[in-house]
Amino acid sequence: MNTDLLVIGGGPAGLCAALEASSFGCKVVIVDESLSLGGQLIKQTHKFFGSSKEFAGTRGIEIARLLTQEIMNKKDNIEVFLNTTAVGYYADEKTVTCMKSEQDFFSVNPKKIVIATGALEKLLPFVGNDLPGVYGAGAVQTLMNVYGVVPGKRVLMIGAGNIGLIVTYQLLQAGVDVAGIVEYAPRIGGYWVHAAKIRRLGVPIYLRHTIKKALGSSWVEGAIIQAVNEKGEWYGEEKRIDCDVICLAVGLSPTCELLWQAGCEMNYVPELSGYVPKRDETMRTTHPDIWVAGDASGIEEASSAMIEGKIAGLSVAHSLGRVDDSSFKNKLGEYWQELDLLRGGETAAKIRNGVKKVLVKSSEDSSMNIQYCAQSKSQVQVIQDQDFCSGVLPEKMVESITPPLELWSRKKGGLVVIECPQSIPCDPCHTSCPTGAILPFKNINDLPKIDYSKCSGCALCVASCPGLACFVIDLTEDEKAAIKLPYEMFPRPNIGEEVECLNRKGEVVAIGKVIRVQEPRKDKTVVVHVTVPKELAMQIRAIRVMKHG
């Protein structure tokens, strides 16, 4: 089989590469080992961060659907092989061998290749890690979100990176109990707002702890965890956690076998989580016919993977003479600006450092004005507070997010409170605000700024914030405050129902009464209005429906 471009991997990076290249008339073949396109997006039921110009505020599953639809609309130029693995690259023949299911074996001779093979999960050595009930987080997500099967009754999560935090939240949504999250580092690795979401639902995060042992003889019946010191040595008492699932979310490694086989120059870059190829600013590796994009080029977010895919697709089209030099340069410059924005925040510092180690500029063309991983913000202050490091806003920081009392106490409908203290690339609170109260972002990594005089308390931001970090609080009633908060659980509370009110650590501090349930505006997040004792208005951040009967 011959083609202009072979894209290996039909996830966010691969699909964007295919779409970009085909938009310039390239014939594209996509191979993917799964049964549907979209890669990991098909299990991402949470809303994405990033820029509203792209997909911020949209759930991953929805992005997968949109991209797949676009591919299907280009049937004339893009051919898709699902359930198909690219199993080998043969440099002499420039051939990629593929196996479809275990039934068919064929070779592809493409002019150019984009390797967008994504990542694989890291494992952790501990006693009993081969017991049934020890899962990778990807498997748990596949079971729950693709097949609708819960993995067990009570889960211990290992790792507080974004995957561990997100999967914990999804487990809670599926009605599974999460005993806690164990994290080796002294602070959570994922986005702070993801941690806040699960802390306020009562899931503890054990920082500076590791799992020592899975208990049970035929399947997981519990786990032993213990604290570690700075040197990584165990100390203190062992803790026994009862659980029937241990879920490993201890990081991903780029899937790099084909890159090695093709002889691309590879480097081990800890910031990018494994062996990654050297590449130029167009994502071309040291092999002239091979490009890389997405997690295979370093573990990052789906939002940046999509832009890398576009860059690779554009560059392939350019190398095949389908794009003229000046449009190529313009588009490349635009894509890099987007990429730099996404990588401009506090959490992406690691990525910036990692990419710098493997990025080899192919030209020193100053007309292109690309910043290449420049940090777009001044140095951010790192907060060391214990609570803060595990996703709980400390008392001393509450004042800084409290609206001015004079206006607040008489504002019918209430004012917005945003608990978003970490610089991440995200802007739906602003773009969803109809009154201009949440000010425009100069840079999408800025923290939200509010003009309280314009806030109408409409709670559209509450429904659209991907981090569930926006709340509206109305203080105009005499004794009770009304809080409008985001809610994504089952069952939905009814109007008039009494619900448990939880503080930022998930402790029940009051019983509140539901006065309104606002239907989802665009997505599936409902906004629940609940009355609570006034003095607890700045403490209560979640509700739980009490067991009926």
Add this chain to the structure above:
Amino acid sequence: MDEEIIVCRCEEVTLKEIRDAIRSGHTTIGELKRLLRVGMGPCQGRGCREIILREISQITKTPFEKLNPGRFRPPVKPIPMGLLKQKVSQERSD
């Protein structure tokens, strides 16, 4: 405890076996594969390679990024022999 920890799940090789082999001088992935069959099962080392490299790095006091992760040969995933045979006879008849 090391004898209870399985590192290569495909071939059921324990952390103790791996550490003993490294300490007795088998300090490359290539040697350990031949000696213990680590990374030679269905997953082709996708799960254990990094854990083993970390052990080599610690025991031999070599920075991780200086280590050789071994050769990556096709196929990346097991292929039924019958399928290859089919392919070859097809090509001959062409």
